[in-house]
């Protein structure tokens with residue numbers, strides 16, 4: 001039996017990432033009718049609400065929990081979803097956490113790109129192959145732009161939103177790989193099993209994001 005099948009069809013388990021997405025995700029899901037509130041600062045990782053359990057995860061783990069059916073649905077950035085390669089159902093673009101994944105170099109850098117630093121090795125590989133750039137990829141975990149500033153890499157592939165980080169560090173955006181925003185993702189088996197909970201949630205979220213557009 002899959003993990004999803006063991007739980008009551010009336011109960012929803014949601015995978016949400018801690019970090020910048022959590023607060024907006026909880027607010028939007030509440031407006032869509034779920035009885036959620038922001039988890040209190042504590043070491044608890046699983047939060048129980050009426051008919052809903054929230055699992056608080058790292059971004060990269062949200063598609064894994066949803067794809068494997070431990071969570072019925074989740075919210076995650078499109079960037080993380082693409083990078084995960086997980087073929088989960090993605091019914092709603094929630095439109096917040098908008099940013100783009102870009103190729104970035106120091107201002108004025110023109111030499112060949114031999115090495116690229118990034119938190120997104122799969123997206124980077126796909127892009128570099130497509131562009132015919134035979135560069136080595138170095139997987140990093142944070143403050144990616146430092147790799148270009150220190151000479152660890154000739155370029156980095158990282159997220160840009162306001163451009164403030166680029167400005168503050170004398171960097172320029174060379175190319176955009178893709179645009180990203182937060183998405184609702186749903187486990188395909190759960191969509192059937194928990195239709196009565198998930199269908200209204202999807203419809204309400206669609207309505208809310210359309211309202212704002």
Ligand SMILES: Nc1ncnc2c1ncn2[C@@H]1O[C@H](COP(=O)(O)OP(=O)(O)OP(=O)(O)O)[C@@H](O)[C@H]1O
Nearest residue numbers: 019020021058059077078079080097098099159161
């Ligand atoms: N500057 C930004 N502006 C808007 N959205 C962003 C920005 N940076 C990241 N995002 C989006 O928000 C998501 C979560 O970002 P967050 O900064 O919380 O992750 P993180 O702390 O880097 O991830 P982790 O530590 O789990 O690897 C990203 O996957 C992306 O979709």
Ligand SMILES: O=P(O)(O)OC[C@H]1O[C@H](OP(=O)(O)OP(=O)(O)O)[C@H](O)[C@@H]1O
Nearest residue numbers: 142143144158159160161162163164165
């Ligand atoms: O264009 P901006 O508005 O400056 O936003 C872009 C920055 O935001 C993200 O970093 P974050 O603050 O999440 O830190 P991280 O590098 O540790 O992920 C991203 O990695 C960029 O560095």
